Amino acid sequence: MSMEAFKKAAARRAADMVQSGMVVGLGTGSTAKYMIERLGERITEGLEIMGIPTSEDSAEKAQKAGIPLTDFATHRRLDIAIDGADEVERGTLNLIKGLGGALTREKIVAQAAKRFVVIVDASKPVDHLGERAPVPVEVLSFGWECTADRLASYGARGVKPRTDRDGSLFVSDSGNMILDCHFGPIMDPAALSAKIDGTAGVVAHGIFLNMATEVLVATEQEIERWEL
């Protein structure tokens, strides 16, 4: 099976956990898009749900799939949120998210959800967060140079603003910059997370601690379900 097929398998399995009447957080990225597609299929079969998207991109995909959208003004609490991840730490289910730039909205949606189901292919599990992925940090553009210096003082290498493929500055859906911070393996993610959270200019960062309630990992043999 290709990586794409793994993503699709995990995404469809998660979408099949959704039941009528639920308010569903709709994640962002190449795995979450399959979950949105599957929810669209289920709606044509009679499923009745409302979605809160984690990005403009997912909002567009959800609308195309026929998923009715709602917002936090109407629904403060979500029954379930389903999203991809860039890394999943074995044993803790802690995550790095945000290589697609949607981390802040994703964190708000995950925090508001009773269940947060993470869908990944077999390339995403790691022993320590930061092994492969940088930690994306969404920052205000005002004083970003100082914010970047501060992040570097925590051990991040090569901190610079994310750019799009054409070299132009990446701007998040909320109008902010993303600084990708390469820490290497993170031995104490709680301490690092607290330091980044306490840094002026930081809107949110991509370390998600104690948020995932379950992780579906699609491997060659099966879809493993990890829970704490």
Ligand SMILES: O=C[C@H](O)[C@H](O)[C@H](O)COP(=O)(O)O
């Ligand atoms: O900002 C993007 C999100 O955190 C994605 O969920 C994450 O990057 C995983 O994306 P993908 O499923 O495309 O690997």
